[in-house]
Every structure is written in structure tokens, then in C-alpha cells.
Amino acid sequence: MLAYPNNADAVPATVTDAEGRADAAATPPLLRVQDLRVEFATDRGRIIAVDDVSFTLRPAQTVGIVGESGCGKSVTSLAIMGLLAAGTGRVASGEIMLRRRSGAWSDLVKLPRTQLPDIRGDEIAMIFQEPMTSLNPLHTVGDQIAEAVFLHRGAGRAEALERAAEMLARVGIPQPRQRLGAYPHELSGGMRQRVMIAMALSCEPSILIADEPTTALDVTIQAQIIELFRSLQDSSQMATLFITHDLGVIAEVAHRVLVMYAGQVVEEGSVVEILKRPKHPYTRGLIASVPRLDRPERGQARFFTIPGQIPEPGRRPPACRFMPRCAHAEVGICDAAPPPLEALPDGGSIRCVKWRSIETAPHA
Amino acid sequence: MSSVIARGPGDADASPSQSISVYGQAFRKLLRHKLGRSGLAVLVFMSLVAIAAPLLAPYDPTTVFYEDFLAAPSWRHWLGTDDVGRDVLSRIIYGAQVSFQVITVSVVGSVIVGSAVGMISGYVGGRLDHVLMRIVDGMLAFPMLVLALGVIAILGPGLTNAMIAITIVNIPGFARLVRGQVLSARNLDFVVAARALGASDVRIMVHHIWPKVAGNVIVYASLRGSAALITEASLAFLGLGVQPPTPSWGGMLTTSMQYWNAWWMSVFPGAAICIMVLALNFLGDGLRDALDARLSE
Numbered sequence: 215m216l217a218y219p220n221n222a223d224a225v226p227a228t229v230t231d232a233e234g235r236a237d238a239a240a241t242p243p244l245l246r247v248q249d250l251r252v253e254f255a256t257d258r259g260r261i262i263a264v265d266d267v268s269f270t271l272r273p274a275q276t277v278g279i280v281g282e283s284g285c286g287k288s289v290t291s292l293a294i295m296g297l298l299a300a301g302t303g304r305v306a307s308g309e310i311m312l313r314r315r316s317g318a319w320s321d322l323v324k325l326p327r328t329q330l331p332d333i334r335g336d337e338i339a340m341i342f343q344e345p346m347t348s349l350n351p352l353h354t355v356g357d358q359i360a361e362a363v364f365l366h367r368g369a370g371r372a373e374a375l376e377r378a379a380e381m382l383a384r385v386g387i388p389q390p391r392q393r394l395g396a397y398p399h400e401l402s403g404g405m406r407q408r409v410m411i412a413m414a415l416s417c418e419p420s421i422l423i424a425d426e427p428t429t430a431l432d433v434t435i436q437a438q439i440i441e442l443f444r445s446l447q448d449s450s451q452m453a454t455l456f457i458t459h460d461l462g463v464i465a466e467v468a469h470r471v472l473v474m475y476a477g478q479v480v481e482e483g484s485v486v487e488i489l490k491r492p493k494h495p496y497t498r499g500l501i502a503s504v505p506r507l508d509r510p511e512r513g514q515a516r517f518f519t520i521p522g523q524i525p526e527p528g529r530r531p532p533a534c535r536f537m538p539r540c541a542h543a544e545v546g547i548c549d550a551a552p553p554p555l556e557a558l559p560d561g562g563s564i565r566c567v568k569w570r571s572i573e574t575a576p577h578a
Numbered sequence: 579m580s581s582v583i584a585r586g587p588g589d590a591d592a593s594p595s596q597s598i599s600v601y602g603q604a605f606r607k608l609l610r611h612k613l614g615r616s617g618l619a620v621l622v623f624m625s626l627v628a629i630a631a632p633l634l635a636p637y638d639p640t641t642v643f644y645e646d647f648l649a650a651p652s653w654r655h656w657l658g659t660d661d662v663g664r665d666v667l668s669r670i671i672y673g674a675q676v677s678f679q680v681i682t683v684s685v686v687g688s689v690i691v692g693s694a695v696g697m698i699s700g701y702v703g704g705r706l707d708h709v710l711m712r713i714v715d716g717m718l719a720f721p722m723l724v725l726a727l728g729v730i731a732i733l734g735p736g737l738t739n740a741m742i743a744i745t746i747v748n749i750p751g752f753a754r755l756v757r758g759q760v761l762s763a764r765n766l767d768f769v770v771a772a773r774a775l776g777a778s779d780v781r782i783m784v785h786h787i788w789p790k791v792a793g794n795v796i797v798y799a800s801l802r803g804s805a806a807l808i809t810e811a812s813l814a815f816l817g818l819g820v821q822p823p824t825p826s827w828g829g830m831l832t833t834s835m836q837y838w839n840a841w842w843m844s845v846f847p848g849a850a851i852c853i854m855v856l857a858l859n860f861l862g863d864g865l866r867d868a869l870d871a872r873l874s875e
Contacts, residue, residue, distance in 0.1 A: 295774055299765065301703065335776030342774075347767040352600050352789040361785075362775045395597045413775060 243313065244420055244453050245271040245294070245338075250308035252286070252293050255301075261527040263289045265477040266308070269470075271421060276447060276454040278468030278485070280461060280500065282524050286477040287457045291423045294455070295340055296322060296330040312337065315420065336366040339414035343426040345406035349398035355382075355409045356394025362416045381412035386442060404435035411442065415452075423455045428463055440466050461504055465489055473497045476525055476535040479555060483562025493558075493569045495540045496520070534566070542572050604793070607868035614864010620857035628674035635668040639825045648840045658842035661833055666842060669825035670850050676826040677854060680741055680810040681803045687745035689799055692752025693791075697783050699753065700760030711757065717750040726809055730818045740819040744806050755798055759791040766790070793869035800862035804855040811851050827851050 252264035264286040271277050279287040292298050293305050310322040315337060322333070334340075339362075342348040350358060359381055360374035369377065375394055382390035385408040398406055407427060414422060424443070428436040440463060447454065447467070456467055464471055464485065471488040473481040473496065481494040492498045499520040522539035531537050533549045540548070547567060555565045566572070598606075608614045627634060636656070637643075643655075643663040651658045657666040699710040717725065729743035763769060764787060772786045811828030813819035820826035827847040834843035 297770060297773055331773075331776045331778050333776070334774055340771075340774040342767060342771055344767050348771040350768040350772070350786055350789075354597065354599075361772070361777065365776050365781075397597055397599065400597060410771070413771075 241272045241274075243270040243272050245313070245455075246309075246311040247290075247294065248309045248311070250290065250293060250310065251306045252289050252298065252303060253306040254303045258528055262306075263303070263477055263527060264293065267472075267474070267477075267479055268308075269472055269479070269482065271453045271455060273420070273451045273453055274447065275470065276456055276468045278456045278458065278464040278471045279474055280459060280464055280471060281474035282459060284524050284527075285474040287474050288425055290474075291340065291425050291455060291457055294322065294423060295334060295338060296325075296327070297334075297340075312421075332366075335362045335414075335419070336417045337419055338421045338423065339417070339419040340423040340425065341407075341410050341414050341427045343429050345403050345410050345430060348410055349406055351398055354395050354397055355401070356396075359409065359413045359416055362413060366417045377416060378412070381416050382409070384415070385409075385412045386438075387412075402435075403431055404438060407431060407435075407439055408442070411439075411446075415446070418450070419452065421453050421455065423457070425457045426459070427456075429458065429460065436463070443467050461489065461500060473500070476530055477527065478535060478565060479563070480536065480565045481562070482555075482564075483558065483560065487560060487562055493564050493572070494536075494566050495542050495572060496536050498572075499539075499541075536566075542568055544568065601793075604865075604868040608864045611864035611867055613860040614868065617857040617860030617862075617864060620853060621861060624674055624854060624857070625678055627671055628678050631671045631675055635665075635671040637665040637668045639664065639669045639672040640823045641665070641668075648837060648843075650840075651842055657846045658840065660830070660843050661837055661840070664823075664825075666830070666846055669830060670827065670846055673825040673827045673830065673847065673850065674854075676737065676820055676824065677807055677810065677851075680737075680744060681806050681858075683741045684744035684748060684806045684810075685799050685803050687741075688748035688752055688802070689795060691745070692749040693756045693788075693795060695749065696753040696756025696758075697760055697788065697791075700757035701764055701779065701783055701787070707757070710753070714750040714753045717747075718754070722747050722805065722809060723812055726813060727816075727818070730813065735813075735818040735821065737820045737824070740810060740813045743813070744809050747809065748802050748806065751802060752795065752798065755794060756791055759794055760787055763787045763790050793865075797862055797866045797869060800858050800865055804858035804862075807851065807854055807858070 247270070248268050250264055250267045251262060254261045254263055267286070267290055269277060279290065281287050289298070289303070292303070294310055298304060305323045308323065311319050312322055312333070314320055314333075320333075322330070325333075349355065356375050356378045359378035360369075360371065363369045363374040363377045364371070367374075367377075379390045379394055382393055387393055387405060387408050393401075398409070401409065407430075411427070427443075428439050431439060443454070443456075444467060446452070454467070456464070458464060468485045471481075471483060471485050472479050473488065473494065475496050481488065481492070481497045488497060489501065492501055499518075502518045503520060505517050520539055525531065525535060525538070531549070533551055534540070534543070534553050537543045537548045543549075553565050553567045555563050556569075557563045608618065641664065643649075643659060643665070645663070646655060646659045647663045648661055649655055649659040649663075655665050655667065657670065659665055660669070695710055695714070699707045720728070725747045726740075726743040729746055730739060733739040733742060760783075764782075769782060769786050772782055777786065810819055810826070811831065814826045814828030815832045817829075817832065820829055822829065827850050830847040831844055831851075834840065834847070837843055
């Protein structure tokens, strides 16, 4: 059996139990995703990429979705945006309820496709992973930021460019007015990501989906972008869905965390609970895998890794999907039936039948 | 460029860099490309000659000099006269007007129609794509000239109908090219990002995908231009294009066939066709080199 190194204090000191400001259940949610299931039609039949995922997003709240590549976190965000590749990916069941600016609720799954462009970029905006390729190389950054303003506010070119300059200044780009005429190739990766953020925020969306916005950036630039996110959070009521595989980033920005594995939510809770008292063996493994420079474990020169690989969507274990990689797995219990997502007293939830016995032996 | 970036945010003295669009850069690159530059220069020269034909041509192209049938090149007629005593140089100069007209109209026409078909086919996909592409395949199955002859057979001979025929013949090539480009472009990150920003399908096609595809279309258009010129000359040669007495290079070659001794009647119009085709191909090569590198970034 593999033991998880104790890595609980990988959580930065900035994370405190008091920082659950957006946990206040009093504020009505902006987005409620209920039992979302996304399927892809492939040559080898249908594949369930996202399996019964549910969560809510409240104003000024940041929900982080963590997991390895292929766990369904990006597909979840694309489903919310209605950007699943037509013809292959589709929402098979579930609902995505969005509270519109008007106050009315819309189910984005049932909304006619022709109405989605009105919501995208205006009420829900998205930032992508690759700033190097997510900007159109043939248009100036000014025109690209102005596009959303033009599309949703019907602004004239001069007015839209004025707004674009304002947004560039807000995301910390020096000399914003001169930068309006720059082409993406003239900017560095960090600057391009700032431009992407400016584009996404130009219509003041109520929800921002950030799909690995820092992954492609240098560590120092990452820190700057995260700092930018934090300051934007502080200055608005915007809710953020932050998708990443980087727990360090989650610790910095998120209030609540969804841990996904093989298309399912395996654990959900406040950032403090998840990072300081992880219950699911997968979450514990993820946290243990964060490289530590400051304090190598005794006699352990290597990084901790979770053994095995994420199962292919077609070959998932029938019961607990994490069982083949789990250090606590027990034949007869873990492979008996698919584990349900169990609600926890602290408001979180967990998908592991053995979590109580694992918890009593912390990091054993 | 990179030095500006390295200073990063917060640095106020970053010099405002001169921004050039990708197409602007490609044009500069074209001007540095030897063959492309010479092709462009020749075409510009020829188009100026065509425009200024009334000023440059020594005689009217239809004036008949009764005393000079089949006259060899001389100081009076630099490139000689034809079988009815018309000045060959003047006819070549005026013939350039016909050639440019044919190239411009048919290439622009087939670019517009072909690109629209290819764009819709590639973007919408599915059954529509299937139907459109089968039609295109059917058209591509015919040799160009045969298809053009078929269209002329329906419409009747004449310059306008020849241009329509050449346009139709060129549509499938552009449709195929654009469709393939759109298929690869529609899932590019920046296209998805534009959709995430709320751009409609039409806006994405026109504003985001088309500029990306246009470079390849321009290259292909310059190459199809030379093919259009040859098709026009062939149709005129067969007597199905421009009708006499309007001068056209292909038509001049037809008459020259019967007068083997009057070499100037065939060599000079043939050379004109050859030079223009070469110039268009050189331009196409230059454009490809200039645009490929820029657009693949």
C-alpha cells in the first residue's frame, strides 16, 4: 500500500476558514448546473465525458474545478457555453440554469441555438488556455476587444475602441491606447492573456469561465495573472468558474472546489476543507503530488505520484472509477456498486464509500 | 518587438511599435521575392499598357492598311501586319484589354461564388456539405476546356459568354480549396474564442474565418488567372471567344495558323500570352511564399 505524504500545509497561509465570504447561502445563485451529462459520439461508440455533474455558482464566488486531463472539466465549461463541437458532443441530460440579467431563469440546454450568441460574451464570458492561439492573428487587439462591445452593446467603432482602451488599462496593460493598434504577435504570452481577459470582461459578464488561464504561462506571469483575477474579483460581483489542474492556483483564487475524476465529481467542498482536510483518496493524492521544494519528505527523493493512469472513457471500472489506482481500495467493498455522491455535514460532498475509515487514519 | 515585451507591464517608456497587419507584412515580403516582384511588375506594366491603349497604340487595331498585307516588321509596323493589313502591335496592345477583362471578371466571379459555396459547405457541414461537394466533384471531373465548351454550346459564342464559361469552370476549384481551409479553420482556438464572445455564425465566417482563408485564395486566384487566360485564348482560337474584328491574342493565333510564312503573326501574340501567363505564375509563387509563412504563424 502506498502512503500519501503529509502535504496538508502545501495550502498557502492566505487560505483561512474565514475566507468563505461567497459561501453565504443567502445570495441566490447565478448558475445552477444539475445532473449534467455530456456525451460524445465517436468511432468506438458513445462516450460519456461528463457524468451527472451538479454545482451552483453564486455572485462574487469562485468555484474551482480540478482534475487531470480528460476528467471532463473543460467539457463541462464548453457545455455551459454551448460550444460543444456540433455533431459530436451533446448534452445528453441535465440542466444548466442561468439567472439572466433580467432576473428570469433560462435553461441553456433547452435554449434555441440561435439565442446563445446573445448570452455568450455578454452574460457568460470565457477565457481559454492558450493565449498564443486564442487571439485572431489578423485583427488588432483593439478591434478584438471592441468586438464584444460592438456585438452586445451595439456601440459604434470609436465608442467600442474607447471601451477597449479602458479594458486594457483595467487589466494592467501599459499605454493602452497605443496597444489598441497592436497585432497579437507583437505581444508576449502574458500580455495576450491580459488581452483575452479584457475581451471577456468588456461587457461585464455576470459569469466568467476561465479554462486553465494560467497553464500556458511562465510561473512569474502566472502569479501576475492570478493577482489580476483576485483584484477583479474584489472589484466586482462577477462569479467565476475556474478550471485548472493546478492546486496552487485553486488555493489562490477559489472559494469552493469541485474535484473531478473520470467524468464524475468525486469531492466537493470549500477550498479550505478540500485543501486542508481532503477526504477522497484521489484528492489526497492530488494534494500529495504537489511538488515541495521547502521540505522534502524523509527518505523520499522523488515526487509523489498517483500510480496508474486515468481510465479511458470506454474502459472505466464499473463501480468506483478510482479503485484501480486507490491505495485504500478494498475488494468486495469498492467494486460492489458505483459509490453515490454523499452529502457531508459541512456542506460538501464526497464519492467514496470508505472515506470515514480513510479519514481516521490520516495520510497513513 | 521582443524588447518591448521584455520590459513588461508597468514600464511607461515602451516605444509605440509600428504595427503592420499580416497582409501588410506579406505584401512587403512579396516585394522582396524576386520572381514575385518581377511578375507583379510585368502585370502592372501590362495593365497600364491596356488602360492606355488608345494613347500607346500606333494605329487603330481595326484599321486596314491596303498596301501592307502580311507586311514583315518594319519601322512603319514594328511587329508587322496581319492578313488583312492590320497593325499587329496595335492589336496586341488592344488585345491586352480583352485579356485583363477576362482574367479579372472570371477570377473575381469564381472567387466570390466558389468561396461562398466552399465557406458554407465547410462551415455548415453535414448533408449540405455532402450535396455541394458532389456537385463540385462532378464539375471537376471534366477537363476545363471541355466544360467551357459545353457552357459556350449552351450560351453561344462571344466575349461575355466566354467569361461566364471561364467563371463557371473555375468555381469548383475555389469551392474545394475554401471548404478544406474552413474545415481546419473553424475549430481554431481564436474561432472558438470568437464564438465564446457571442459572434454569430455569419460574423465568424466573414470576419474571422475568411481573412484566414483569403491568403490561400489569393495565391490560387493568381494561378487560376493564368489558366483563365489560356482558356480564353483557346476559346478564341476555336472561334468561340471574342468575335472579330475585336482583337484578342488567342484569335490572332487562329488566323496566323493559315500563314506560316508570316511568323510575326503568331510569335508576337503567342509571346504576349506566354509573358502574361508566366507573370501570373511568378506572382502566384511569390504570393504563396509571402503568405504561407505569415499565415501559418
